[in-house]
Amino acid sequence: MHDLASRILTGEVRAAARVLRLIDDRSATGVQVLKDLFPHTGRAHILGVTGNPGAGKSTLTDRLIEAYRKQDKKIGVIAVDPSSPYSGGAILGDRIRMMRHAVDPQVFIRSVATRGHLGGLSRSARDMVRVMDAWGADVVIVETVGVGQDELEITRTAHTTLVVMAPGMGDEVQAIKAGLMETADVFAINKADREGADSTMRDVELMISLGKESLIALGKQKGHVVHGASAAAEASAHGISSANASTVEEAWTPPIHKCVAVAGKGIDELVAAITLHHRWTLETESGRLRRRRRLGEEVRESLREALIEAATNALHEELDAAVLAVEAKELDPYAAIENLVKKFLERA
Ligand SMILES: Nc1nc2c(ncn2[C@@H]2O[C@H](COP(=O)(O)OP(=O)(O)O)[C@@H](O)[C@H]2O)c(=O)[nH]1
Numbered sequence: 001m002h003d004l005a006s007r008i009l010t011g012e013v014r015a016a017a018r019v020l021r022l023i024d025d026r027s028a029t030g031v032q033v034l035k036d037l038f039p040h041t042g043r044a045h046i047l048g049v050t051g052n053p054g055a056g057k058s059t060l061t062d063r064l065i066e067a068y069r070k071q072d073k074k075i076g077v078i079a080v081d082p083s084s085p086y087s088g089g090a091i092l093g094d095r096i097r098m099m100r101h102a103v104d105p106q107v108f109i110r111s112v113a114t115r116g117h118l119g120g121l122s123r124s125a126r127d128m129v130r131v132m133d134a135w136g137a138d139v140v141i142v143e144t145v146g147v148g149q150d151e152l153e154i155t156r157t158a159h160t161t162l163v164v165m166a167p168g169m170g171d172e173v174q175a176i177k178a179g180l181m182e183t184a185d186v187f188a189i190n191k192a193d194r195e196g197a198d199s200t201m202r203d204v205e206l207m208i209s210l211g212k213e214s215l216i217a218l219g220k221q222k223g224h225v226v227h228g229a230s231a232a233a234e235a236s237a238h239g240i241s242s243a244n245a246s247t248v249e250e251a252w253t254p255p256i257h258k259c260v261a262v263a264g265k266g267i268d269e270l271v272a273a274i275t276l277h278h279r280w281t282l283e284t285e286s287g288r289l290r291r292r293r294r295l296g297e298e299v300r301e302s303l304r305e306a307l308i309e310a311a312t313n314a315l316h317e318e319l320d321a322a323v324l325a326v327e328a329k330e331l332d333p334y335a336a337i338e339n340l341v342k343k344f345l346e347r348a
């Protein structure tokens with residue numbers, strides 16, 4: 001095992017930070033450490049926090065950290081910023097909001113810029129989550145802006161996705177447009193101190209019930225409840241008390257909670273809802289199936305990336321020649337691709 005990997009497993013923050021940089025640089029050492037760490041991952045609950053800019057994601061994340069720390073949980077935070085580099089303005093804002101936790105050795109906060117991720121942002125985020133998981137985080141919070149395909153993809157790396165909305169921002173419409181409704185597991189209507197929170201809540205309720213009805217119409221919803229002894233054991237291995245836990249319903253309906261992040265109001269209810277959803281992913285058949293489906297997506301996506309890289313490297317010159325040939329109309333693009341794939345497969 002690489003020295004950095006064993007140091008991360010003993011909970012050394014500096015080693016973890018070092019490996020995150022190696023991953024950023026796509027160094028071979030980074031991959032080696034990730035391989036070493038993988039068998040020690042899978043324990044953390046990955047919580048995605050997403051929503052429009054200004055909805056209050058960072059403020060809420062700060063409150064969630066606070067609530068989890070009261071439960072004596074170790075926390076990792078990855079703040080993905082859509083534009084700024086590491087020292088950029090928006091990240092500075094996030095940093096300040098969460099700064100009071102930065103001195104806590106049980107809290108590990110990292111910002112990521114969305115640009116310059118050769119292997120794709122969601123892969124970088126996933127690798128970072130794994131490092132924090134291996135470092136010993138009980139919960140890894142990934143904050144992303146809920147716009148754009150890259151960001152949406154990151155929410156798919158989470159076990160639980162919290163969608164943060166605020167009244168009067170037209171967030172409901174945005175959420176539908178961005179496809180957030182499908183990935184949302186829990187809704188927070190933040191800034192409930194402002195006018196319009198109740199009407200936003202009703203809008204979201206309506207959207208959820210409409211979504212549910214169309215699912216029923218399609219016959220996609222199955223009503224069976226599975227809750228075996230092994231599920232309870234699994235839950236307790238994840239530090240979830242199953243003492244007061246009765247059966248978790250097989251079908252998950254996203255709950256909606258109002259909160260005021262700046263004042264720390266409504267946070268406990270939100271944390272309880274998030275914890276219940278975590279149990280859903282562990283204890284129900286649907287939850288476990290979703291975990292497996294997402295793992296399948298990851299493996300396929302990684303394979304696609306690796307193949308593209310291998311093919312582009314192997315066919316370097318032929319690729320350029322093919323473009324010229326197509327441009328000169330000596331070759332149609334379909335035949336060009338067929339030739340390239342054939343050549344690549346012969347060589348592989
Ligand atoms: N009135 C009110 N303002 C809030 C609340 N939560 C956050 N804010 C403010 O909304 C602005 C954006 O918050 P921020 O957490 O940076 O949002 P993000 O872009 O979604 O991460 C900041 O000025 C916060 O102080 C709230 O519950 N009520």
Ligand SMILES: [Mg+2]
Nearest residue numbers: 057058094143
């Ligand atoms: Mg933010």
